[in-house]
Amino acid sequence: MNVTGESAQLDFAAILKDNQAMVFSVALRFVRDRAAAEELAQDVFLQFYQQLARIESPAHATWWLRRTVCHRSIDEVRKRKLRPRVGLESAPEPAEPSRPPDPMLRGRLLKLMELLPEKARMVVVLRYQEDLDPSEISEMLAMPVSTVKSHLHRSLALLRGRLQKQEVCP
């Protein structure tokens, strides 16, 4: 659907199709339930639709949508106070032994992600879901690259430590 009716304008429907999984998935990592993530993602696309005239290219559209959903998701979590209050300081040292493949691992990792503070969680999502490198994450979240790397290092340590703890005492 070319919603503006001008051929020069970007095709909103095409942008929606190309980016819906990204926007929905980022929202889902934060608000936890699919209905709330869908609502947040819809709101982001509607906000985008109102800004469509200012968007210069499909790449710009993806960048805008990713940045907006990141900030909206963080705001939403803060508003709802969904995150349990567990600090990264409680992260244990990473343990050594490698584990056998676990079909339930995905669910456990996603659950553990909820322990991360909003910014750290967003850094992990952008790194491992969106495959952005630290400099891109730094630009998107307006934080120094060193902070991004620090978030990644500490978050991975926390997640690994918790995961191994669960395996020892399920």
Added chain:
Amino acid sequence: MSNQDQDFEKELRMALRREEPPADFAAKVLARAKESKTAEERPKVVEMPVWRRPLVWAVAAGLAVTALVPPAVQQYQQRRQEERAMKAEKELLFALSITRAKLQHTREKIQRSTRQPL
């Protein structure tokens, strides 16, 4: 980076793989976009606030004139009357002073004439 780290990152990537939204997601967004566009295009009936309507202003002005003008006219007339009275009083006093002076002068003349021997 150790193999363990790499394995863990791989697991994390697998866990955080993107998920598709519900099948009707795009349709819902497009419907909402269309709805918002329609709402934007709809001519807006601007309800003018009561205090900005010309008729209200005219009535208010009339009431103000009715309320303020008669007392003002009355005050003006009263002041004019007082001024006239004061002017008349001054003129009367001036006339009396002239009369008194004339009388005084006449009396003095009579007295002088009666004292003189014939």
